[in-house]
Amino acid sequence: MTNYLHPDVIARAQVLGLKARTIVEGLRVGDHRSPYRGFSVEFVQHREYVPGDDLRYIDWKSYGRSERYTIKQYEQETNFAGHLLLDASRSMLYGEGATNKLEYAKLLAAALAYLVVHQRDSVSLNVFDADWRERLPASGQPGHVQTILHTLESVEPREKTAIAPLLHDLAQQVRRRGLVFLISDCIDDVPALLDGLQHLRFQGHEVTLFHILHPEEVEFPFGGMVKFDAMEEKLQLLTRPQLVRPAYLRALDKYLRELQAGCEANRVDYVLMNTAKPLAETLIGYLARRLKVRIV
Amino acid sequence: MTFLSPFMLLGALAVGIPIAIHLFFRSRYRLVPWAAMKFLLTSIEQTSRRLRFQELLLLILRCTLLVVLALALARPISSVVRGGGRGDAVDAVFVFDTSYSMGASDGARSRLERAQDAALRVIEQLPQHSTVQIIACADRAALLGPRAPANLDQARVLVQSLRPTSLATDLKPGLDEAAEALARGQSSNKELYLLSDMQKLGWEQQPGGLVRAFQDIKDKATVFLVRAGTRTPANVAVIGITPQSGVPRPGERVGFAVLVGNTGVEPVKDVKISLAVDGDDKNAETQALAKIDPGETRALTLAAKLDKSGLRLLTAKIDHDDMPGDNRFDQVVLVRDQVSILVVDGNPSDRNPESSSSFFLAHALAPVKESERAKHHLQPRLVTPRLASPALLAKADLCILVNVALDSGPKKRAEALPADFVEELARFVRKGKGLIVYAGDNVQPEAYNRVLGQKYGLLPLPIQGLIEKPAKAPLAIDRASAQLPAYWRFKEDDYYKGFNDIQVWRTLELTEIAKEQEDATKPSVSPTVALRYHDGKPAVVRRQVDAGEVLLIATAAEPGFRPESSHPGWTDWPLRLGVYVPFVDVTVSHLLHGQTQTYNVTAGHSLDWFPPDSQPRGYTLVQPDGKAVRLGVPEKRTNRLVLAVPNLFQSGVYRLVQTSIQPGSGDETLPRTLKSAGTPLAVTPDLRESQDLEALGEEQLNQRLGFTPIHLVAGAAETNQSGADRLNREWTMWFLWALLALALGEMTLAYWCGRAW
Known part of the structure; x- marks a missing residue:
């Protein structure tokens, strides 16, 4: 709790909040549209009556015109719970300044929190590495965002990643269907990770995987003699990176394709985020896809 | 492989550099979380x-690159073919074969001229500061110079001044001289050029020593064998001049057999042979030979008119062939009015002369009427052994021992030859006179072996004993076995086929000994079997004893009639006048002819001349080309004056001219006309050279030497290879090429490895 109240943390949280708000305000955000068809005021379509339908929803005007029983369908607006899952393992520390993966992930998490709360939905924050480190329950209160920001700022990576068990754990704990935003560099076992994602999907959650990668991880632009020191384990490798680069890129590509294919198979939204790109750009792209909203 | 700059091999230590760099760069890394x-x-x-x-792979390549660079800088050269590299000064030694086969024409030029041209080209191509030594070599070697080996101009002059000698080839002395010359050279880059026609003879005179000499030189120098002459020349040689009959007398036309032989490999046609007396070519008798086949020897009879008594010079010439060195043969003959022959008869009989052992011989020596004997050119004087005195020998030209006992024996039946006579007889022979020894009843093998053989060295072969054949199975002379050139007519002329009918019942058994290893530079002194019996046993043997010659006839000079029988006891040879008289005549002529051998020398042999004058006088030797060489005063050896005449290398007629010594001054006064003055000395070419003109091929030479020298052909364009080879045998260029290839390979591999995969 000390971290939360630390002036520096607060200041950084304010900066984070400012950045996140800037990103979010840059978007023209409409009401959150439920994926479920309900009976709200916003008409969607007619459909033919089938026995068993509630007689209240028969459109008698249409019957008057066509002498056929049709049912009026409306889009339902609902409140939902968004769950932010932030990977704070040591591997997320890679990168300098704005391209630091964890900072980028925090900004993304903050932006998403703003977005969700701004839509009057509730949002929870779950920070993890090999285990849950910080967990803030879902809340739709505007002040909740500040709490999230403070929590994010106080995150200090400690261990290596182990996402899959935690996803299973979350799927067990959260019964109500909601949106799950997993923000991670996904340096983990892919089948296990996909298994966890599948579990969440099975529970009815809509899952989005924000895969955070540093540009150097994507391009591997090193030269000369380099000793790579593993951030999550005690391992050092001395090599000439320029010689292994193609093999590295092939391995990365294979991994990404495997991950993307797994996400697609499980209907998980996969968003690859290169920390070299501005977050807003990537996020807008995602939201445009996700919300099917025209961005002006 | 050896190196001209071996210290540069230390550069190979740089092989550690890429290894160090490799390790260094592995330790210089950037740590990236x-x-x-x-x-x-x-x-x-x-x-x-x-x-x-x-x-x-890269590390190995880079290390190899540095090693190759070090090797290249060390300037490697072949150890098989020794020598230096390009641009390095060369100590070149040229050994010229100056035997007379090098005078053979090979196309428009002679072999020696081609060799000279080749040598001049090599000298022209020698790098700066090179040295040259010129060695002339026939059967002996002479270092000609130049005195300052770096003086190449003088070397060129020496090369151009080379002329063929009349000697045979023996390359060993030349190689020995060359080895010494090479050892004196300071440069590490040495080259030996042997310029020869590669005649087999030169390689076979001392084969073992020659190969060893080559092997030694090969380790120090590059050996070039420069072949001068690529084909065997057509050659007809004058082998000798032999008087046909009797003793040359003044005013007579005497027939001489001029022996010519084709020593080449192809027939020679239309050969003209002439015989001139005292250089009078205008009145020379000439005879043409339509064709002479390879290996064939022919005797042509040419007459010469000998006007005056004394030493006359006969010159036989062949008009043309490819090899001029043996086309002329000079011979000095002694023309005398009468010849005094001392016949010592060991079995004289005044009462019954016919039973004397020398009866038939005396008649054979003077086969004329009693009244004409005094005018006959052969004047035999018969003495008994008892009366034989050394004083008689002083007047004799020839001595014949007929059935003479050397030891009177226990019963003193026969008169023995006095010891002082025998002693003088030995001196008589060694001075150059002839001796004929006939067998007989008084000839005791043991005494002859002991006295004539062991004590005085006059006996041609040891006498083993006496062979007696049954009356019905006598021995017969085999005329085909005639070895002595004087006897050739007996085997060639059918007139003398009666030789085969001669019957011999008793004969001395002579022990033939294996031919001794002769010194090639000296005349043959080993016994020769001149005639054999049909069973191969020696019948007539001869031996050169110093300047003289001894002939031993194994059977008696008389028939040796058996008691109470008219049947001969020894042989019927004296009874066969048709073959006996010619035999005696030819034998005497041969021995008398041999007495002039003091004046007839084979080229290359030295000569001890015994001046007839007891007063010391200076002598000058006038060479065939007219140059005079002062020989000085004869020295005294064993109470005799001896003038040492140095080795005579050129064939032709030399003259020993007596010059008077001015009292007190020591200056000699030469006669005005040297050409015809003085005592003639006929020097003939060493005929061993032209006996076999076969040259050894490259493969044969390689096999003999046990290594492969560089073969060049004089006159061919490839002679320039010596210079090119000098460039090629340094492997630096190859190593640099290898270095370039390695560098390219390294770059390619580095690029290829630098590319990520």
């Missing part, structure tokens, strides 16, 4: 083996 270790690990697993292999 890395998150996506999983992918890096996978990629390294996939590539590490290949990368390690590439790194190792």
Whole structure:
């Protein structure tokens, strides 16, 4: 709790909040549209009556015109719970300044929190590495965002990643269907990770995987003699990176394709985020896809 | 492989540099904390083996590159073909074969001229500061110079002044001289050029020593064998001049057999042979030979008119062939009015002369009427052994021992030859006179072996004993066995076929000994079997004893009638006048002819001349080309004056001219006309040279030498190879090419390895 109240943390949280708000305000955000068809005021379509339908929803005007029983369908607006899952393992520390993966992930998490709360939905924050480190329950209160920001700022990576068990754990704990935003560099076992994602999907959650990668991880632009020191384990490798680069890129590509294919198979939204790109750009792209909203 | 700059090999230590760099760069790395270790690990697993292999390969290449660079800088040269590199000064030794086969024409030029041209070209191509030594070599070698080996101009002059000698080839002395000359050279780059026609004879005179000499030189110098002459010349040689009959007398036309032989490999046609007396070519008798086949020897009878008594010079010439060195043969003959022959008869009989052992011989020596004997050119004087005195020998030209006992024996039946006579007889022979020894009843093998053989060295062969054949199975002379050139007519002329009918019942058994190893530079002194019996046993043997010659006839000079029988006891040879008289005549002529051998020398032999004058006078030797060489005053040896005449290398007629010594001054006054003055000395070419003109091929030479020298052909364009070879045998250029290839390979590999996969 000390971290939360630390002036520096607060200041950084304010900066984070400012950045996140800037990103979010840059978007023209409409009401959150439920994926479920309900009976709200916003008409969607007619459909033919089938026995068993509630007689209240028969459109008698249409019957008057066509002498056929049709049912009026409306889009339902609902409140939902968004769950932010932030990977704070040591591997997320890679990168300098704005391209630091964890900072980028925090900004993304903050932006998403703003977005969700701004839509009057509730949002929870779950920070993890090999285990849950910080967990803030879902809340739709505007002040909740500040709490999230403070929590994010106080995150200090400690261990290596182990996402899959935690996803299973979350799927067990959260019964109500909601949106799950997993923000991670996904340096983990892919089948296990996909298994966890599948579990969440099975529970009815809509899952989005924000895969955070540093540009150097994507391009591997090193030269000369380099000793790579593993951030999550005690391992050092001395090599000439320029010689292994193609093999590295092939391995990365294979991994990404495997991950993307797994996400697609499980209907998980996969968003690859290169920390070299501005977050807003990537996020807008995602939201445009996700919300099917025209961005002006 | 050896190196001209071996210290540069230390540069090979630089091989440690790439290894050090490799290790250094492995220790100089950047530490990067890395998150996506999983992918890096996978990629390294996939590539590490290949990368390690590439790194190792590059390391090896770079190390090899440095080693090759060090080798190139050390200037490697072949150890098989020794020598220096390009631009290095060369100590070149040229050994010229100056035997007279090098005078053979090979196309428009002679072999020696081609060799000279080749040598001049090589000298022209020698790098700066090179030295040259010129050695002339026939059967002996002479270092000609130049005195300052670096004086190449003088070397060229020496090369151009070379002329063929009349000697045979023996390359060993030349190689020995060359080895010494090479050892004196200071440069590490040495080259030996042997310029020869590669005649087999030169390689076979001392084969073992020659190969050893070559092997020794090969380790120090590059050996070039420069072949002068590529084909065997057509050659007809004058082998000798033999008087046909009797003793040359003044005013007579005497027939001489001029022996000519084709020593080439192809027939020679239309050969003209002339015989001139005292150089009078205008009145020379000439005879043409339509064709003479290879290996064939022919005797042509040419007459010469000998006007005056004394030493006359006969010159036989062949008009043309490819090899002029043996086309002329000079011979000095002694023309005398009468010849005094001392016949010592060991079995004289005044009462019954016919039973004397010398009866038939005396008649054979003077086969004329009693009234004409005094005018006959052969004047035999018969003495008994008892009366034989050394004083008689002083007047004799020839001595014949007929059935003479050397030891009177226990019963003193026969008169023995006095010891002082025998002693004088030995001196008589060694001075150059002839001796004929006939067998007989008084000839005791043991005494002859002991006295004539062991004590005085006059006996041609040891007498083993006496062979007696049954009356019905006598021995017969085999005329085909005639070896002595004087006897050739007996085997060639059918007139003398009666020789085969001669019957011999008693004969001395002579022990033939294996031919001794002769010194090639000296005349043959080993016994020769001049005639044999049909069973191969010696019948007539001869031996050169110093300047003289001894002839031993194994059977008696008389028939040796058996008691109470008219049947001969020894042989019927004296009874066969048709073959006996010619035999005696030819034998006497041969021995008398041999007495002039003091004046007839084979080229290359030295001569001890015994001046007839007891007063010391100076002598000058006038060479065939007219140059005069002062020989000085004869020295005294064993109470005799002896003038040492140095080795005579050119065939032709030399003259020993007596010059008077001015009292007190020591200056000699030469006669005005030297050409015809003085005592003639006929020097004939060493005929061993032209006996076999076969040249050895490259393969044969390589086999003999046991290594492969560089073969060049004089006159061919490839002679320039010596210079090119000098460039080629340094391997620096090859190593630099290898270095370039390695560098390119390294760059390509480095680029290829630098590319990521």
